[in-house]
Amino acid sequence: MNVQDIKESLRDFWREYRRIKSGMAGLILLLIFIFFTFLGPMFTAFPEAGPRWRDTTYWMDNPRAASPSWVNMFSSQKLCKHTILEEYQVENGITIFKYDYPYDEPPSDIILYLEGVGKCNLTIERPDGEIIPLMDELTLYSGENRFVLAASQEVKKNVRDFAIKREGASAYSPFMNPLLPIFSKENLLSEEAIPLKGEYLLKIGGEIKGGRAIFSGSVFGVLGTDAGKRDLFAGIIGGAKAAFIVGFLAAPIAVIIGIFFGLINGYTKGVKSEGMLMVNDFAYNLPLLPILIVISYTYGITIIKFALIYALLAWGTTARVSRSIALQIKEQQYVEAAKAQGASSARILLKHMLPAVMPYAFAQIALAIPGVILLEASISFLGLGDPTIATWGQILNDAQRANATLGGLWWWVIPPGLAIFFVAFTFFLVGTSLDTILNPKLRVR
């Protein structure tokens, strides 16, 4: 086969493939998957989500178990959006963060990052002109200083004093959001507090060199966060890489092993062939899931290791089909002719039989990928997955452990499974289309 021939046959193949609608749909989905695998992380707020999935410091400023931002469009109650203010103004030595508050519930926390050295104080001015002192003395050290206001005793005391002064003595529940009175017009201390909407000014009296203010909400990003404050959208985009590696490493190796095993098995005769057929049967009937559970439990597993172990165990199906194709080809005249000319077995196998099975291999690779991805997800779901990378199965495992289904945290449960489904479906579409064109058994009909 020369280059011209290959070009020709590729063109023929493409002409046929283009006509299959589901195949084209699969191809488009495949391109989207590859695009997100490599470039996706750049579109998220947390590009290192994949490798740093278990690094809690990477996620600590996010709200806990927040629903996706777009739920606000469908609910009458406007939930507080997670807001990060990077910009501030400086007037008369006072640094001002302007926070727009149009929501029906207060932010759950305010986190301040300040740079500079020295001391400053912190107040907040409400839209109705009331000024609440929050902290009298913030001590800044060189580097970045982090202040969590809802956790500060001083802030809690100041806010409570403000509420009591405004509405008279009242019970103050320690379980209540300590920031609620700041953002309320009436009933400052009860669950029925009426929100005071408008522009709030967070003022820092003193010299700072830089900083940002984070108003934690209960809706966040594209897909919300999990109970570990992790951005689920970033996690799902990051998990694409694991699925990509598993699929594109395990399936091709397994198929190549199967193709060669089947070819040699079909070519050989007698006891050797019977023996190989038996080994093939063993591989075909192997209970993969229990074996993989045991291996991952005992030795621990990474994505690469999983892919390789899978490839070594799951070549039975391909070998079966490859053998039956080989049995047919063996009787063809051109193989007989090559044999008569004295060609070696290796030459006949590689030069004459392999090219006939090769197209089938491509279809088989695509069809094997969904199985690998589903199996990896199952292992990850059991909590035995690769600890160094985010996978969709692991996200679902976390959801299961945190009882997300019983708490109605649907944004934690639905997207990872949809992602698994999306990738498996894509390869099924591509695989079945390739199969109809390339599988010699189907073509004979």
Place this chain on the structure above:
Amino acid sequence: MIGRIIVSRILRAFVLLVIVVLFLSYVFGTLAEERLSSQVLEEIGVELRSNPSYPLLSNEEKLEFKTNLINLKRTQYGLDKPFFTRVMQNALNVITLHFGDALVLKSRSGSKSVSAIILEALPRTVILFTTGSLIGILIGLFLGLKAAQKSGTIFDRFISGFAILSRSLPMWWLGMLFIVAFSYYLKIFPSGGYISLPPPSGIRYFLDFLYHLALPLLTVVMVLFGSIAYLSRNLVLGTLQEDYITVARAKGVPEKRVLYGHVLRSTAPPLITLSAVSLFGSFGGALISEIVFNWPGMGRLYWTALEANDHSVLLGNTFVTAFIYIVGIAILDITYGLLDPRIRSGERR
């Protein structure tokens, strides 16, 4: 002929089982060695610290005393025997169903025996999976035949599309979705477990059990019937184009009899094999779905054993799962042999 096929099939299943067991024993052998060795050192540490005369010994005597103690303990735990012997012994124990005692877990009746724990879980898995498969196959078969009859219509396309969809999603994830939808939002079904607490008595017990079974069952059926329908549709469509079907129709044989008599009979053997393949393909998924539904079967046992770090239960459970899988496939292969006239009469494929 058929007798020989059955014997050889059973033999091969047994050999595969032995291979799997040897492999499992090897893997668990390494695990047990690590665990036991560290346990020996720990126990010796405790013993030396509590022994009042030990600090009075000279350094050489200390070393000698310690080595003796280590050797004693290693013999006690069987660690002095070569690794290979231990693996073989372990494999023999497993094959003869002597799983020993669990490290942490206990059965509901309080027994520490691994066999008792597994025997408690096994029936629940069998009930869930066999009922689910049966319903799934019946629905799938019915829809597949209908789709083949109306091939090319929207209904047919819908069935084919649904088959690919249901094969692409993890069964246990569908279970999670069902819990969110039916237990959290609609509150129709319980979210997990196999019986209410405290369990009701009499007929109410049975009804309560069914009530808990409903959602896991729905999950298994939903994933299974699509692929069964698709398989039977394709097989039946092939048969429908045969000449003898045309003849039967031309003779005026009622359509129902053509479909359920002529077509189904000749497509039965491949249909059974292919259904079996998709059935056993979904066995793993069903096991993991048990975790989602808190259904205390063997799949759930994997989860509890992993959480408790109980590797003897894990080994026993893995063996029983592998056993069910391998023996199940062998039985279905034999059934296929019995059904296929070509094999029955001894003709070579």
